[in-house]
Amino acid sequence: MVDSKGMKQFEPFRLDAVNGCLWRDGLQIPLPPKPFAVLEYLVGHPGRLVTHDELLDALWPETYVQPQVLRTYVLELRKLLGDDAGQPRFIQTLPKRGYCFVAAVTDVRAAVPVSPAPCDGKPAGFVNRSHELERLKAEFDFLARGQRRIVFVTGEAGIGKTALVDAFCRPENRGHAARVARGQCVPGVGVREEYYPVMEALGQLCASTDGDAACRTLSRIAPAWLARLGRSAETAQGVNHERMPGDLCAALEELAAVKPLILVLEDLHWADEATLNLVSALALRRAPAQLMVLATCRPRSVAAGHPLKALRQDLRVHKLCEEIALAPLTRASVKQLVSGELRQEDLPEGLGAFIHRHSEGNPLFAIAILEHLIVQGCLVCSQKADATAWELRTPLDQAGAGVPDELAQMVELEIERLNSLEQSVLEAGSLTTVAFSAWAVAAALEKDAAEIEELCDGLARHVHFVERAGEDELPDGGSSAFYVFAHGLYREVLYQRQPASRRARRHERVARRLGELFAGREADVAREMAMHYEAAGSWQHAAAALYSAAQHAKRRKAHAEAAELREQAQRMEKNLAARGDGQPARNTARKRQEKT
Ligand SMILES: Nc1ncnc2c1ncn2[C@@H]1O[C@H](COP(=O)(O)OP(=O)(O)O)[C@@H](O)[C@H]1O
Ligand SMILES: [Mg+2]
Known part of the structure; x- marks a missing residue:
């Protein structure tokens, strides 16, 4: 196993100062001394501009060296790291000024319990499979x-x-x-x-x-x-x-x-x-x-x-x-993966399950979420007696919200390959839950439903994170296909990338279309309508939909449900009264949607 002391980590690499090399998935990547020194300096000063002069001074003290030389080394490093100057994941060029190391860097010495490495005696790394x-x-x-x-x-x-x-x-x-x-x-x-x-x-x-x-x-x-x-x-x-x-x-x-x-x-x-x-x-x-x-x-x-x-x-x-x-990793395997990454057998309560749930068993996502928790200071390594241990500083339900940056960027890159209509279609799909219907997308975008369904079918065939999942029967006797996102993270990124005002308009249109489609049977979809209206900031409409759902529940003698719906409706009216402008102070609908 590799001795991790003195290493800096930026996923999926580790920079090994002792041996002057990089590691990736347990494989050593040798580097010539100068490019290594450039990388070491940048990784040692992440997240800030490192000017050409600073870098030249650090690498060639007392010697005049043309700044162009740095370019050659950076090019070499990019190739090795698989980085892209246009969309840098590691080294960003700030034209005429210098470079910035943009990936999150963790100090492995601090991150890894020094000794004894508990775990199960196996090296960290490959699990299951x-x-x-x-x-x-x-x-x-x-x-x-x-x-x-x-x-x-x-x-x-x-x-x-x-x-x-x-x-x-x-x-x-x-x-x-x-x-x-x-x-x-x-x-x-x-x-x-x-x-x-x-x-x-x-x-x-x-x-x-x-x-x-x-x-x-x-x-x-x-x-x-x-x-x-x-x-x-x-x-x-x-x-x-x-x-x-x-x-x-x-x-x-x-x-x-x-x-x-x-x-x-x-x-x-x-x-x-x-x-x-x-x-x-x-x-x-x-x-x-x-x-x-x-x-x-x-x-x-x-x-x-x-x-x-x-x-x-x-x-x-x-x-x-x-x-x-390859199928997603099981919950036990994700736990093992997290144990391996942290070099700690007994994980804080709920950590493995939390990461499994949010990553849905995708190891890349699991590792990114783990790092996100560390970067956010939710998961910390503390010294206890003569050993170190990872523990939670904040409860998991308060942490880890949002998509880790690197993942968001990765998803964003995939989305940007699509044309603008396709992007809009997927954004509109993200307004509902992980499943979305063609009619709702069409309503959100004010397009023809049949045309959108055809487009969605095309997307489901060539976009790996969308699948056609079945057909809904509509009250008017028609039908509409529905689709699912392969992973909740894709939906989250698609939702967040829409400007709030555009998103609100789209929610509003879906709510209205629901009302039209289910005219006379609004109660069946009142919760859903309320969710869209609330997300759109149309609190009056949201409250009205909830009251109607409450009445419907009462008629069915579902009294507890009716009470809950009325309570929600009243809360919305309070918001309306407090703000007076119908704009939500915070997007509470979104939160509720996550839980359902
Ligand atoms: N079985 C596994 N055990 C531990 N880590 C894994 C496992 N599978 C993948 N990973 C880690 O998850 C990340 C993504 O895996 P990778 O093999 O690059 O995915 P793919 O090639 O399918 O896109 C890498 O950091 C990798 O080390
Ligand atoms: Mg691969």
């Missing part, structure tokens, strides 16, 4: 018989696809030696650069300890591929410069004859078509080969006509691939 690891191992065992394997690991963002693949690629988890080459697909790159992830994987193969053998094989059988890597010295005459998939397949097969080869292709939903065709070719070839293509993807992120859909379907029909779909 033993069944999936076993399946991967069983697939790997086929290679020894010369049977190639294509395996897709699927699931939503943050569910743990990469963590599973990384765990499987660690030799101690697999039991047999293998070459591993990994290529990452990047959104937007596929359209500009064919074979982008494949080239990355080949680069790794050639740079590995027995990379010379890989280079020789490529040079003999697939020289155009090697040339494209910039590794072949001679550009011999007569060599075909086009990268032919068949050549590469043959070269990989030859390499895999000596030692099993695992070709990891990450996030295949962003792959270019040429890469997908190569996977197809590797799957269809019949020669014996100890070759495993291990691809991760989010099946819900691909649109109907996306070639990945066809590829998976085709391979499945011909029984040429295996799929491992």
Whole structure:
């Protein structure tokens, strides 16, 4: 296990000052000394502008160095961290001034109980998923018989696809030696650069300890591929410069004859078509080969006509691939994950359940929520006798409100890829509960219901966090489809990103439409109407709806319910009287909605 002392953490990385490297998921990422020093300085001063001069003084005291040099290092760091200058998660450039490290940084020395590490003796990190690891191992065992394997690991963002693949690629988890080459697909790159992830994987193969053998094989059988890597010295005459998939397949097969080869292709939903065709070719070839293509993807992120859909379907029909779909972590596993992160077996009362509930078993979300609690000062590490322990400073029901910033940004990035009408549709969907109906969205946006339903169906097909869940029968004899958000966090971000006044107008329209649709039967939907009116700040209408619901309850002899509804209605009238303008002081409706 890694000694965490002296480490700074910014998820998913840890900066190790002692060894001068980064860690990610237990894997060491080496860094040249200067980029490391730049990163160390920025991480040491998070959340503020670090000017070029300050950085240069810190790194090269008494030497004049051109500020441009910093740019090169920052570029290198961004690549390594997977950061994007346009949407920085780690290093933000402040033009002409300097840089700001924008991610939350925690001091691991302070955060982790120093000794003894209680837990259960296992290293922090990978939990559950033993069944999936076993399946991967069983697939790997086929290679020894010369049977190639294509395996897709699927699931939503943050569910743990990469963590599973990384765990499987660690030799101690697999039991047999293998070459591993990994290529990452990047959104937007596929359209500009064919074979982008494949080239990355080949680069790794050639740079590995027995990379010379890989280079020789490529040079003999697939020289155009090697040339494209910039590794072949001679550009011999007569060599075909086009990268032919068949050549590469043959070269990989030859390499895999000596030692099993695992070709990891990450996030295949962003792959270019040429890469997908190569996977197809590797799957269809019949020669014996100890070759495993291990691809991760989010099946819900691909649109109907996306070639990945066809590829998976085709391979499945011909029984040429295996799929491992990752389910959310159970409550016990989330607890274990939190225990591992905090290095503490006995968690504060309710913490595991709270994080499970809010993350809905998604490990990325679970970790973000945990950090959010720490950053907010709700969860603190305190020294007791000679040991340290994590405890709650504020009760959980008062803390952890809202979406952790990083998650909100992640969701925001996904939303921004949609066109403005699609964004509005999802925003309007977030006005109700985690489930929303096409008619309500149409009402909120003042659009035609059929048109909106068609749009929602399209979204449900290509946006991974929305699903079509069924059809509602409407009182007028018609029907309207309804949809659910895969995760409450998506809905929360969509709700919060709407300017309050626009949101209020949309709530008001949904309430009115409810009244029209259920004319004569308003009592059935009075609570829902009241909720929308209240959120819209139309307290008079909200109170009226609640009184009508109370009367209805009384007629049904549901006296307790009637009393509760009247009480709510009176509270609303009080608000109305106090403010006199019908505007809610705070969005209490929203709070109530969360609880139901
Ligand atoms: N089984 C697990 N045990 C512990 N941590 C996990 C597990 N699965 C995922 N994580 C953590 O959750 C985060 C998201 O996981 P990741 O594998 O990157 O998701 P994906 O590749 O599906 O988007 C990472 O920080 C990862 O370390
Ligand atoms: Mg991943």
